[in-house]
Amino acid sequence: MPVIAVLALDGVPGHQLTAPGVAFGSAARHHPHVGYEVRYCAGPGFRTTGGPAPFRLDTRWGLEGLEDADTVLVPGHDGFRADPPPGVAEALRAAAARGSRIGAIGTGTFTLAATGLLDGRRAATGRRYAAELAGRHPRITVDPEGSVTEAAPFHSAAGVLGGVDLCLRLITLDHGDPVAVETERQVFLELHERGEPAGPTRAAHQPGPAGSRLGPTLRWLEAHLDSPLTLNDLADHAGLTVRGLTRRFRTETGLPPLQYLLRARIQLAQRLLERGDEPVERIAARTGLGTPANLRHHFQHHTGTSPRTYRTAFRSLVSTLTWADGRPGDPAQSAPTDSPAVDRPDLPG
The missing domain is CATH 1.10.10.60 (Homeodomain-like)
Known part of the structure; x- marks a missing residue:
């Protein structure tokens, strides 16, 4: 079973930390032939997730959890502008040398960039940090839109929805579009059930x-x-x-x-x-x-529900969950913080 190691560094936004479990877990629950082990690994100095509702992480894994991982994910975290915590850069370089895929979410791209592994490649981060990433790492071609960017074996994306888009891209590579499309629907509907009034349900069939x-x-x-x-x-x-x-x-x-x-x-x-x-x-x-x-x-x-109501509800949900992408006029644009702009109390996480 493929191992997905999620590296938790201090101050990681909670929704970026939990999103891989939601996405890969949903893919496995709804597709009998899909299986993943999602492993949360506390990095050196990890104490708690970021605000507004921080929580602690109880896991037996540290950096050694990356050693046999097929995929390593690096979410954003506090202090991402500083050098990575001791041992993190070495662990990421070792994972790349073994052939592991490595994905960076939001400001986690700064941490991956600090290893030198992204030099000469394309990468993405949150829109509000794109220019800064390009300035700090001129050998990286930065996608200003924060879209999911692939420079195999490295993948990166903005932190909106905790990097769900990046996780879905990896699921597509592993199992194809049909599994990824159905997983996306499941994830959005799970978020809807957790944080929104009751809405339309899905019609699923199992392959x-x-x-x-x-x-x-x-x-x-x-x-x-x-x-x-x-x-x-x-x-x-x-x-x-x-x-x-x-x-x-x-x-x-x-x-x-x-x-x-x-x-x-x-x-x-x-x-x-x-x-x-x-x-x-x-x-x-x-x-x-x-x-x-x-x-x-x-x-x-x-x-x-009716087709018309379903279309309206789904699009309203997507709009609600993605407004914090730092688009012009969004509140996130003016938030002076050292944490990713998507660390908002009204986002799932």
């Missing part, structure tokens, strides 16, 4: 285990959701009888074939509602649900 006989058929099904698929179509593709297909679907997905197909269509409708502005008529056609009335009926049944 078969890696290497299952149904794998090719499930991928084919996903690519042809707009077609009028029948049980016989699915059975023919899988090389099974209808009875055999039904038995295998129940075993590997927990659902009969047509129920799985319907949930896959609802899930596609959710993605289209989240990512674009297509009208319901177009979404109904693209998902194979036919008419807007049919889409609304099944969407309401599986998610508890």
Whole structure:
């Protein structure tokens, strides 16, 4: 099982520290073939997370926890402008030499940059710190937008939502877009349930285990959701009888074939509602649900809300959770602090 070591240095924003557990844990919970061990490692001098609601970290791991990690994540922390605490730079260089992936979140990029590992590469940090990172480390090409930046084996991103985008990028590299997209939805809905009024729920379907006989058929099904698929179509593709297909679907997905197909269509409708502005008529056609009335009926049944309400609620949630990215006019722009701008009391964490 891949090990994700999260390095906790003193004053790390709580939401940056917990986000990897939320993202990688969600990927594993909702996809039987996905597994991660998230290991929290207290760095030298670690006492507590940053404000506004600091908490202590009880872990048996220190820097030695990085030694066999497949991925090391370095969140932001207080005093990021100073030299890394004793042993941290050496531990990061050793991890890179072993072939580990290393990801930096927010001002954690300053710590990774101090090792020299990012020289000659692209990197990102929070927008309000981009110019400073470029000034301190002129050999690094800094992404001014704070987007997830990959310079393999190094990855970096702004600290918004605790680096969730960076974690999702790593999940994409490990398991592909479908797992990452579903994980993103799960993470946002978990945050919604924790910090917002009750809202729309997801319609999930579970893919078969890696290497299952149904794998090719499930991928084919996903690519042809707009077609009028029948049980016989699915059975023919899988090389099974209808009875055999039904038995295998129940075993590997927990659902009969047509129920799985319907949930896959609802899930596609959710993605289209989240990512674009297509009208319901177009979404109904693209998902194979036919008419807007049919889409609304099944969407309401599986998610508890209408397509229009779902789109509005999801976008409102995303806007609420990402406003602290230091955009012009945001309160974060004027906050004079040595901690990342996203360390706000109204962000999850």
